[in-house]
Amino acid sequence: MRYCINCCIHLLPNDLHRQCFRCCGPNHHNQKCPVCKGGNRIPLYTDSKQMKLLAVLEVRTDHRESWNGFFCLRKGKLCSLVFGLIIMTLVMASYILTGAKHGLLLIPSPFHYGAFASNPSLMDNESLSDMKDHYQPFKMNVSYVKDYPSIKLIIDTITSKIEFMRRQRPDLEELRKQEPHMFSVIPTKFLPNSKNPCWYAEYRGNTTTDPYATNSYALYSKRFRIIFDYLRKVFWNHLYHYQGRHYRLRCLPHFYIIGQPKCGTTDLYDRLRLHPEVRFSASKEPHWWTRKRFGIIRLRDGFHDRYPVEDYLDLFDLAAHQIQGVLQGEVAKEHSATSNIIIGEASASTMWDNNAWIFFYDNSTEGEPPFLIQDFIHAFQPNAKLIIMLRDPVERLYSDYLYFASANKSAEDFHEKVSESLQLFESCVLDFSLRACVYNNSLNNAMPVRLQVGLYVVYLLDWLTVFDKDQILVLRLEDHASNMRYTMHMVFQFLDLGPLSEKQEALITKSPASNTRRPEDRNLGPMLPTTKAILRDFYRPFNTKLAQVLFDDAFLWQRT
Numbered sequence: 076m077r078y079c080i081n082c083c084i085h086l087l088p089n090d091l092h093r094q095c096f097r098c099c100g101p102n103h104h105n106q107k108c109p110v111c112k113g114g115n116r117i118p119l120y121t122d123s124k125q126m127k128l129l130a131v132l133e134v135r136t137d138h139r140e141s142w143n144g145f146f147c148l149r150k151g152k153l154c155s156l157v158f159g160l161i162i163m164t165l166v167m168a169s170y171i172l173t174g175a176k177h178g179l180l181l182i183p184s185p186f187h188y189g190a191f192a193s194n195p196s197l198m199d200n201e202s203l204s205d206m207k208d209h210y211q212p213f214k215m216n217v218s219y220v221k222d223y224p225s226i227k228l229i230i231d232t233i234t235s236k237i238e239f240m241r242r243q244r245p246d247l248e249e250l251r252k253q254e255p256h257m258f259s260v261i262p263t264k265f266l267p268n269s270k271n272p273c274w275y276a277e278y279r280g281n282t283t284t285d286p287y288a289t290n291s292y293a294l295y296s297k298r299f300r301i302i303f304d305y306l307r308k309v310f311w312n313h314l315y316h317y318q319g320r321h322y323r324l325r326c327l328p329h330f331y332i333i334g335q336p337k338c339g340t341t342d343l344y345d346r347l348r349l350h351p352e353v354r355f356s357a358s359k360e361p362h363w364w365t366r367k368r369f370g371i372i373r374l375r376d377g378f379h380d381r382y383p384v385e386d387y388l389d390l391f392d393l394a395a396h397q398i399q400g401v402l403q404g405e406v407a408k409e410h411s412a413t414s415n416i417i418i419g420e421a422s423a424s425t426m427w428d429n430n431a432w433i434f435f436y437d438n439s440t441e442g443e444p445p446f447l448i449q450d451f452i453h454a455f456q457p458n459a460k461l462i463i464m465l466r467d468p469v470e471r472l473y474s475d476y477l478y479f480a481s482a483n484k485s486a487e488d489f490h491e492k493v494s495e496s497l498q499l500f501e502s503c504v505l506d507f508s509l510r511a512c513v514y515n516n517s518l519n520n521a522m523p524v525r526l527q528v529g530l531y532v533v534y535l536l537d538w539l540t541v542f543d544k545d546q547i548l549v550l551r552l553e554d555h556a557s558n559m560r561y562t563m564h565m566v567f568q569f570l571d572l573g574p575l576s577e578k579q580e581a582l583i584t585k586s587p588a589s590n591t592r593r594p595e596d597r598n599l600g601p602m603l604p605t606t607k608a609i610l611r612d613f614y615r616p617f618n619t620k621l622a623q624v625l626f627d628d629a630f631l632w633q634r635t
Contacts, residue, residue: 223605226494229501230612236504237616239532242540245446250454253436253446257368257384261327261455269398270571271418272456273326275315286310290389291382292361295372302357306392313396315403324395325388328356329417330460330570331452333538334426335528337474338466339552342589344421346563349583352415352572354394360422363387364448369431378434394418417570426463427527427534430516442511453541460570461542466552467632468529468618469610473602476524484599490606492523497613500526509533529614532621539624549625560584 251258265272280286287307292299315322332340332347341359348355361367367382394416401414425448432444452459465471476489499522503512512518513527513534538547548569555562563584567575575583601607622630 222490222494223609226497226609227612229497230609233497233501233504233613234616237509239536239620240508240510242443242447242510242537244540245450247454250446250450254451257451258454260384260388263455266402268402269326269414270416271326271329271394271398273324273395273398275322276325278314278321278323282311287389290386291367291380292358292386292390299357302393303389306389309396310392313392313399315399323392324399326391326395326398326418327388327456328391328420328459330419330462331425332419332421332423332462332464334423334463334534335465335471335531336423337471337478338423338464339555340421340423340464343462343464343550343555343566344419345589346559346583346586347419347566349579349586350567350572350575351579352417353570354397354416354418356390356418356420357393358390360424361387361390361420362422362424362428363390364452365422365424365428366431369435371431391418415573417572426538429514430519432514433516442507442515444514447537449538449541459542459546461538461547462566462569463531463535463547463549464552464555465531465549465630468531468614469607469632471529472524472526472610475528477599486600486603486606489524490603493526493606493609496522496524496526497609510537526613530617532617532624535621535624551629554629556588 260276262274265274278286285307287293287303287310290299290303293303313323315324332344334340344355344359347353362371363382363386366372367387368384370378370381372379398414398416401416429444429447432446436444436446472493473489476492477484480488499518500512503515503518507515510533513530519525519527535547535549548565550562550565560580618631622628
């Protein structure tokens, strides 16, 4: 069968050739066909042969359908073009608005200012006072400068509400009622031949019992599990046998490094533990007094089972074993010399973190905690020594933000968080006392940055209600960074440590700094000048009071 390609496609665009009645049939002839007449058309053979598309040289199409397709194509392209222009406009608008907010526009704003900023490579424990200021161009949107007058009014309101009231110290019986188990475990008298508060406690387990099986530190931390694996191996060698009973030596720290976070406490800890007479807990920061004894493992995770005091005492077993070895050696030689080993603990939350009190103690004091950490420490260790390391609270807050913020860190973001935190703090002091706001768990959790940690004098005054001033050594990070040898000698003298050889002293004072600022945080540069001015205004009255209490104007942190 032969088909006229022109005729069939012209009549039947759906290619149903067998329905073509004008050209089908064996008698079809191009010259006689009224459609194909006069045309030199090439027929398409399909009878039991493969179709050859290259044989199709000409196909007549309907011009109306062709123009309809053309206009459809034109409409589609036009819609795509309009849609693309809309998307581009939205993207450009977003870029302009975001760039203007964060100072990222390709064309600099005429309202940007240069600022004298501290070296962005400055580390947490480097000196801040002996570093020369470097001029750096700092792009800052004018909106942050405009924030200052309104925020200054907030700070003025806070300042007008500041009143340093002496705290009422609770009596011993009240403390016993709050923590009966703790008082049943820790005695009131300790061994006379040890500088540390140590005593022998009866061990009632047998040789098949794991002494650390229920220790919460070992259960929740892989790092502690390694330590306790070693303690299990040596535990039975350090039991003291007397009249058919087993006793173990228990110890509390002789001194505490109690604060503050991001003030160089880690560096002080790392240097101090190099002294041959100093031993620390199994971990630098057990956080037992402030968090673990209340069942707080991580602040964001809420409460868990409370860590008993026995778990805390287990952390000092390594030091207790060494002290016991000295004491037993002296007894065997019939000597009565005192062990010179002293134990320390360095939880930087001890000075300030009393956030858990509201959940465990009676709230009948108009928002102020009736019991603080220092009340309980003093009840057991009235002769304890306390070391506090502080730094400029403005710089401390920025370092704290860079260390703990997880994402989207920037000087602008820090400024916004400071502003929000100041507003929340103002709302609190309008209704409550300064102490109630500083120890307010809800407020502290709501503030995006930890403003309250830099209110050093509030915490120090509360510690001075239970401890004598000569039991507390207050250092500045700036002095430690500029003259480390001098500050370490102050610590050695404060703790009554023995002399060191030149080699030992060089090892302690010349080792690299610990816990410095991370490179990615240093690359963010300094805080905005406006933010720094706001924070200096906020902390000024607290620094003034601190300098008065310590009789040292260096704690004003006035930079010229």
